[in-house]
Amino acid sequence: MLPTITVDVGTTSVKTCLFDADARLLASAAAPTPTRPDPWGEVYDPEALVGVVVAFVRGLDPALRATVQRVAITGVGESGGLVRPDATLASPLVLWHDHRGADRLAGLGPAERTRVYQVTGLPVNANYGLSKIAWAVEHAGTGADGALWLNVAEWLAATMSGERWSERSLASRTMALDLTTRAWSPEVCALLGVDPAVLPPVADATHGAPVTAAFAARAGLPDGVAVHVAGHDHVVGGVGAGLRPGELLNSTGTTEGLLVLADAPRLDAAAQRDKLANGLACAGDASTLFASIPTGGSAFATLRSMLGLPAEDLSARIAVLHDRYVAGELDLDAAPLVLPQFRGSPPPDKDAAARGIVAGLRTDATADDVVLGCFLGMALQYRDVLDLFRVRPERVKVIGPASRNPLWLRLKADLLGTPLSVSGFPEVVSRGAQALASGTTGGWAANDPVDVAVDEARHARLSRWADDVRPRWEHLRAYPW
Structure with a gap:
């Protein structure tokens, strides 16, 4: 370098x-x-x-x-x-x-x-x-x-x-x-x-x-x-992560990006209907297939504003919710169903005018219920967009603010039944920029990755919950803006 x-x-x-x-x-x-x-x-x-x-x-x-x-x-x-x-x-x-x-x-x-x-x-x-x-x-x-x-x-x-x-x-x-x-x-x-x-x-x-x-x-x-x-x-970021064909980069910032490498662009009618974005790699002959979810790490700021919570308080709540989720202590049905389109909708709708919806609030709803509902909704939204790619990645590499949110990571892994490899290094994109300017490539191991494994019991429970809420979820997604 x-x-x-x-x-x-x-x-x-x-x-x-x-x-x-x-x-x-x-x-x-x-x-x-x-x-x-x-x-x-x-x-x-x-x-x-x-x-x-x-x-x-x-x-x-x-x-x-x-x-x-x-x-x-x-x-x-x-x-x-x-x-x-x-x-x-x-x-x-x-x-x-x-x-x-x-x-x-x-x-x-x-x-x-x-x-x-x-x-x-x-x-x-x-x-x-x-x-x-x-x-x-x-x-x-x-x-x-x-x-x-x-x-x-x-x-x-x-x-x-x-x-x-x-x-x-x-x-x-x-x-x-x-x-x-x-x-x-x-x-x-x-x-x-x-x-x-x-x-x-x-x-x-x-x-x-x-x-x-x-x-x-x-x-x-x-x-x-x-x-x-x-x-x-x-x-x-894919360069910094040493992204390879068959892998998915889950790049989280203000927005959330899903990126795979391909030998050629995918220009078929299904890809057009699903509004997937083709592109070119920064160097070499590869093409890219990309989808952006407008609400990513920005959900943290939205929750802070909505609930009037300082950043430290919200981070602490997320950590506690994660531990309670892993221990099986959370009632998923008590959380409202949150469609987190706070900055517009992702593919296949890709509508900048779309807005978030919080449905199913009860009189005893708490701030923790809303936080849990938001990240459950983000996991569902991630699943929906990933399904548009029509392939299951061999490996998912996660970079950006999501690496500091254990609840978000765990819900993604358990819902999809796919383990995540999460960067412990905060500046993977910048490291990729250095590699490109140096005429070389990045490597994943240098980013101190940590694996987030799938727990089969939690996966089964979360899958049942997702099946139960699917009719309501699809109803919210179809709301006319």
């Missing part, structure tokens, strides 16, 4: 790390992702975002800073903005869940939507970049002359290097990339009136560009540092 500073631009936080040549984590920090509202939705604060990176680098011990050879940037998959040749912005830098431009998708008919999926491997949805690109070009007018659309991670790399390019796992989240040719699709771009000339050259994560002298001086970086765009955070 090469000594690397990593930057992970997430939905709620920006994580920065320094790894040495042995992939040891020497320093890390997290800051709230700097965003601000604008008249159309929510955008990044560009200067504040660069400031987070510079402050971390400047805060390192000078002796450590002098060893750095690479900067590797990863982040959310569908954000971005129009970037001029001098790396200034010709449009706002739009967040992934901002739906400006969605009206441009409304006119697409069934045949056109099928064609989009056949070419790009993505279901038509305003989360993806293409409708945002159409909106940005229209609103920028002549100010967009010479500008290219870059993801937020790619824009940071352009700011550091002066070079504009798109990393291919991120390019495959725009709904503009042909997965067969691995080039931009003029056909799909034309459906939204987008000129493919606004899209940058595509490279894999092994491509690096020298950091400019100006940025090196600003951040205090040594000469000769190269910056890499590592790729889509969930896919980069």
Whole structure:
């Protein structure tokens, strides 16, 4: 490995790390992702975002800073903005869940939507970049002359290097990339009136560009540092986890991602109906199949707000509930049935307007009942999305905040009857970014994994409960928003 500073631009936080040549984590920090509202939705604060990176680098011990050879940037998959040749912005830098431009998708008919999926491997949805690109070009007018659309991670790399390019796992989240040719699709771009000339050259994560002298001086970086765009955070997490064919990565952050590797995209009618997202790996020839559950680790914050609990109190309750569940002391039927669509619904509906539902509250319901119901609902939702893949993974590797939630992990393992291998290392995505910038791969053993085994008696009990609530569960899922 090469000594690397990593930057992970997430939905709620920006994580920065320094790894040495042995992939040891020497320093890390997290800051709230700097965003601000604008008249159309929510955008990044560009200067504040660069400031987070510079402050971390400047805060390192000078002796450590002098060893750095690479900067590797990863982040959310569908954000971005129009970037001029001098790396200034010709449009706002739009967040992934901002739906400006969605009206441009409304006119697409069934045949056109099928064609989009056949070419790009993505279901038509305003989360993806293409409708945002159409909106940005229209609103920028002549100010967009010479500008290219870059993801937020790619824009940071352009700011550091002066070079504009798109990393291919991120390019495959725009709904503009042909997965067969691995080039931009003029056909799909034309459906939204987008000129493919606004899209940058595509490279894999092994491509690096020298950091400019100006940025090196600003951040205090040594000469000769190269910056890499590592790729889509969930896919980069797969690299850090040493993901192999036949395995599933359960990547948990604000959202929850399910990711498998494949030899080729799955572009059949069933995959389109289930709204599974195909993509490209950060390096190598593999394709990816991905599904995102909008509510993941963010459920913790939702429960805190809903129940008025401090973080320490909620964590303690979760630990106690876990122990009582393992001991067989919990009455599952006493918990309300919670459909945890607090941030929208996952595939196959994929509806940003969907909301969570808590059903079956009784007069004696407690905060613990609601907490248990929420994580039972999240386990059911995970099961439903996993079923869309139509394969049972040989192994499930879990990374992210779920690794610190024993109840969530145990319920998943027992409901599915599948053991989990859970990372004990908190920054698997960042470690994957270092590996990609170093031209190598990650390994699971380095992440101190812990196995969560399946208890057959609990599996049988939880399966009976899931069968009993299925009619009500399906009723809640069908609620019209």
